[in-house]
Amino acid sequence: MAIEAEDTPLEQLMWKVVTLKEAGYRFLTLTALEVDEETAEIIYHFDINLQMKNLRVRFPKGTKIPSISPIYFAAFWAENEVIDLLGITFSGLKIDYHGTMYLDAEDKDTVKTPFCRYTFVKKEAE
């Protein structure tokens, strides 16, 4: 289905997520995208009886995003993936792998944000 996502200011994210949880929605996943060199966005996907509800949050890169894992515990898993692959950081994560969910601890300083098109940092020369 074509996506209908509600544009959500970052400061309203948490209470909107709380509202959805109270309305009985379950957390499906989140999708992070690089919009351009300066901007990134996250689309949060929820559903109830297979009807989806999406929240789109757009923010300047480098912004620390409040984790929704205190509300939906399952979100910690997808948020840690986003840290590894796109370098977006979260505050208040219930379980934080500190960028080593997929990447080995010794690699995390040399391989950065492999899914970013604009700000990809190459592995350091051997």
Next chain:
Amino acid sequence: MVSTVIPFGPQHPVLPEPVHFKLKIEDEKVVDAIPAVGFVHRGLECLVAKKDFVQMTQVVERVCGICSAMHGMCYCMGIEEMMGIEIPKKAAFLRTVWTELHRIHSHLLWFGLYADAFGFESLFMQFWKIREKIMDINEATAGSRVIISVNVIGGVKRDISPEHRQWILSTLDEVEEALRDLEKVVYEDYTIRKRTVGIGVLSKEKAYELGASGPMARGSGIDIDARSLGYAAFPDLDWEPIVEYGGDCFARAKVRFREMLQSIGLVRQAFQKMPRDEEIAVKVTGRPEGEVITRVEQPRGECLYYLKGNGSKNLDRCRIRTPSFANFPPIMSMLIGCRLADVPVIILSMDPCISCTER
């Protein structure tokens, strides 16, 4: 009490793929379980920057060997929606046939591994012997046993001949008979019940809250099946989601066993109702633009594709949420409070696919 951290995996006799759990143990009881992945991460989503939207069909089929046709179908459905393509009705039925065959052989594979996890070797071999019949169908109809590349944007690549249909139906009769023979063992055997009933309980509320998917959710009494959304030929077939209420390893096994029998029925129905047209694909012109989300029900649960096209030959983003990925938070909850000896069976009851999880 003194606690100990025991590493479970990444290499373990019950694990077909590498995943690691840090188990915090007090006496014999698990008090915390933290999963660690990253041993086989391939970054397939990132390939959208290098492969065009047509080539990506082959890439997504390689996300997982066990449900390759479903990944291909989900991706193609997304592109078709973005480009406003309506596929021929026959193609929808053929997609249904191949994906339900995938569900059967995936569950048979799982039952073999499951039996092996509690040392029931003869049952393991019985299930895998039955599975070979489905693999033969895959090979005869699609050209390969595991990664079957049948989906294209606009339909399917191959048709199934009337002779093959007859052969498939008679093979499915044999599969059903063999499964009926094992039904009593799966449901009533003392050893199986002892190792699975009341083990790894996931309550309905927890399953919903933690986003459990597929047999993990349906085994806990949640009536969620993405096939109800009505993709492919499912609106034309008679079926209902299979739900069990125990929430334990036994309930999840029952869901899968009943789903295998249901899938056999769905393939029969699909052949019966399949149109006699010749057309199996439509010509595709143009390039995808826009944002879509498509959802299909894989053997392990609901798979979700987010696709974003920009009007060029390469997509901007292809995000894949696989069911195994969604089932990790619930498994963490299931492990807490269990005995160390039950950990392998509980982890296996999730049917973890690490290829899917790490993509």
